[in-house]
Amino acid sequence: MIVAGLQLDIAWEEPAENFRRAAVLAARAVSSGAHLLVLPELFASGYWFESEEQLRALAEPLDGPTLERVREWSHQLDCAIAAGFPERDGETIYNSALLTAPDGDLIHYRKLHLFGDEKRWFEPGDRPLEVVEYRGTKLGMMVCFDWRFPETARSLAFRGADLIIHPSNLVLPWCPDAMITRALENNVYIATSDRWGDDVHGDEKLHFIGQSQVVAPNGERLGRLGEHEDGIVEAEIDPERARNKSVSQWNDLWD
Ligand code: ACM
Numbered sequence: 001m002i003v004a005g006l007q008l009d010i011a012w013e014e015p016a017e018n019f020r021r022a023a024v025l026a027a028r029a030v031s032s033g034a035h036l037l038v039l040p041e042l043f044a045s046g047y048w049f050e051s052e053e054q055l056r057a058l059a060e061p062l063d064g065p066t067l068e069r070v071r072e073w074s075h076q077l078d079c080a081i082a083a084g085f086p087e088r089d090g091e092t093i094y095n096s097a098l099l100t101a102p103d104g105d106l107i108h109y110r111k112l113h114l115f116g117d118e119k120r121w122f123e124p125g126d127r128p129l130e131v132v133e134y135r136g137t138k139l140g141m142m143v144c145f146d147w148r149f150p151e152t153a154r155s156l157a158f159r160g161a162d163l164i165i166h167p168s169n170l171v172l173p174w175c176p177d178a179m180i181t182r183a184l185e186n187n188v189y190i191a192t193s194d195r196w197g198d199d200v201h202g203d204e205k206l207h208f209i210g211q212s213q214v215v216a217p218n219g220e221r222l223g224r225l226g227e228h229e230d231g232i233v234e235a236e237i238d239p240e241r242a243r244n245k246s247v248s249q250w251n252d253l254w255d
Contacts, residue, residue: 001135003163003189004034005233007212007225008043009197013058015044019069021230029232030077035135037077038165038193039070041084041111041144042095047169048117048199048206052093055121059088062108067098074100080134082107082141082193084167086122095122097143097167099132106132107141112152115145115171131159137239144168147175147192150182157186162242166192169208176211176224184219187253188242191235196228217242 006025011017022039029037041047044066045058060066066085074081080101087096087110094110095118110125111118129152131140140156142164147153156164164182168175175192183190196210213224214235222235245253 001035001137001237002033002234003036003038003165003191003214003237004029005038005191005193005212005214005225006040007194007196007210007233008040008230010040010043010046010195012046012199015058015066018044023073025230025232026073026077026081029234030079032232032234034079034232034234036080036139036165037082038167038191039081039083040193040195041097041167041169042086043083043167043195045086046199047195047208048201049121050201052121055086055093056088059086059093061088062098064088067100070098071100071105075102078102080106082165082167084143092123093121094125095143096125097141099139099141099165101134106134106139109141109143111143111146113145113149129155129159131156131161137237138162139165141165141167144170147178147182148172150185153182153186153188153190157188161188162239163189163191163237166190168192168194170194170211171206171208173209176209176213179213179215180219180221183215183217185253187217187245189217189235189237190215196230
């Protein structure tokens with residue numbers, strides 16, 4: 001199976017423009033062979049909210065227009081797609097991500113580890129870390145700052161994930177290197193799809209570091225994008241490689 005991380009700059013409060021940018025990349029990734037596309041965290045809405053009202057105006061339920069559009073792409077392009085979105089469930093708002101495939105939704109995840117200001121607006125996730133099979137590869141999903149807590153990737157690996165997909169809006173510079181360790185300590189693939197650019201409010205801005213990447217179970221970077229570019233990072237996943245947890249004749253990670 002070929003996974004593709006899609007990296008884009010996100011236009012603030014312009015979901016239609018973000019859809020347009022993401023659709024161009026999605027079509028390109030599928031035409032170059034990808035079976036699974038990973039979009040960034042909160043890819044249509046933008047990340048850095050100034051007020052709860054602003055977030056509420058952009059948050060949607062699981063059957064809202066953002067995800068309906070993502071499901072349509074999945075059908076049209078015949079591939080699975082993971083995408084981050086602000087989820088409204090009654091009065092509660094979560095920083096969520098959906099993994100959907102042409103035959104239906106596969107994982108609905110709510111971010112467990114909220115970063116910075118997110119704690120003002122979002123509730124921490126209340127759903128389990130899940131692993132599902134797609135085209136012979138077992139997939140788990142976590143969102144951005146979950147990277148900082150090794151238990152998240154570990155739990156997904158213990159549940160059998162071959163590949164962890166990781167929609168992100170990275171702010172801290174250490175994540176791309178930390179994911180090498182997460183991959184190595186669990187012997188799994190990790191595909192991080194990040195945004196780049198800035199969210200700007202008046203004189204203040206929040207900068208996102210790009211560098212979307214796919215890392216192999218041995219910690220090798222199979223591809224990595226720059227800090228200031230739209231683009232696609234693609235890699236082939238061999239699930240057998242992730243399932244062999246042997247380090248040497250005498251050492252097995254899971255033993
Ligand atoms: C982050 O978790 N989006 C920094």
